[in-house]
Amino acid sequence: MAIYTATGQRTASASAAVAALENPASGPVRGFIYRLTFGSEATPADNPYLWQIQRSTTLSTGGATTPGPIALDGADAAATLTFRNGALTDGSVTANAMALSVPLNQRATFQIFLGPGEEIVIPATANNGAHIRTPTATALAVTTTCFFRQ
Amino acid sequence: MRNPGGYAVWTDPDVARDKERDTYTCKHHNGVIIVEPGDQSWAYCNGCDGKICPACYAEMARIGKCVSFERKIEESERKDRLRRQLLGDYT
Numbered sequence: 001m002a003i004y005t006a007t008g009q010r011t012a013s014a015s016a017a018v019a020a021l022e023n024p025a026s027g028p029v030r031g032f033i034y035r036l037t038f039g040s041e042a043t044p045a046d047n048p049y050l051w052q053i054q055r056s057t058t059l060s061t062g063g064a065t066t067p068g069p070i071a072l073d074g075a076d077a078a079a080t081l082t083f084r085n086g087a088l089t090d091g092s093v094t095a096n097a098m099a100l101s102v103p104l105n106q107r108a109t110f111q112i113f114l115g116p117g118e119e120i121v122i123p124a125t126a127n128n129g130a131h132i133r134t135p136t137a138t139a140l141a142v143t144t145t146c147f148f149r150q
Numbered sequence: 151m152r153n154p155g156g157y158a159v160w161t162d163p164d165v166a167r168d169k170e171r172d173t174y175t176c177k178h179h180n181g182v183i184i185v186e187p188g189d190q191s192w193a194y195c196n197g198c199d200g201k202i203c204p205a206c207y208a209e210m211a212r213i214g215k216c217v218s219f220e221r222k223i224e225e226s227e228r229k230d231r232l233r234r235q236l237l238g239d240y241t
Contacts, residue, residue: 108162118155123223
């Protein structure tokens with residue numbers, strides 16, 4: 001299995017995801033998210049908001065897919081899973097299918113490390129994925145870094 | 151928590167020490183649960199040999215059987231493979 005990292009940035013939106021890690025329409029593979037970082041690079045202020053990882057069944061659109069996930073071992077092939085970030089429009093997210101939900105103050109940074117067998121799994125199903133969302137955020141600059149293997 | 155599946159860290163400049171918590175991933179819905187100190191509310195499923203969250207434990211007690219996340223996504227993947235075979239874009 002190869003491991004990859006990808007970073008998503010945008011001005012947070014309550015209605016659109018910060019980033020989405022998704023399977024393509026053909027040749028899907030299982031993805032395993034094992035490490036995540038959430039935070040804001042805006043001027044420090046007290047703004048509580050929520051980060052969520054929500055499962056999705058159709059592809060997001062817009063935003064940017066470059067530079068794409070970076071293989072931590074340079075000898076590995078490019079990732080099959082695509083990582084879209086920026087001004088994207090959400091795909092169909094599954095109601096109540098939250099893999100992670102973390103309330104956070106804008107001043108704080110959150111990191112989570114998931115051991116083997118404990119990862120957030122993206123099924124090898126066409127167009128399925130996970131959206132990294134901030135459903136209650138005001139318009140502040142946010143960043144997430146996602147480490148995954150496939 | 152004994153044998154946690156993961157580890158979460160909050161770094162806040164207003165707080166002297168980082169906040170650290172153990173986590174586990176529910177084997178029935180693949181959600182990550184952050185465990186507060188002293189919290190013993192997770193359950194163990196013998197069917198899938200792993201920790202499950204209270205909501206999934208209640209659901210398992212209601213339907214009387216283990217429905218693991220692995221089984222759910224295998225079903226989803228099987229349907230998707232069949233669909234793509236029928237549509238001719240199987241890869």
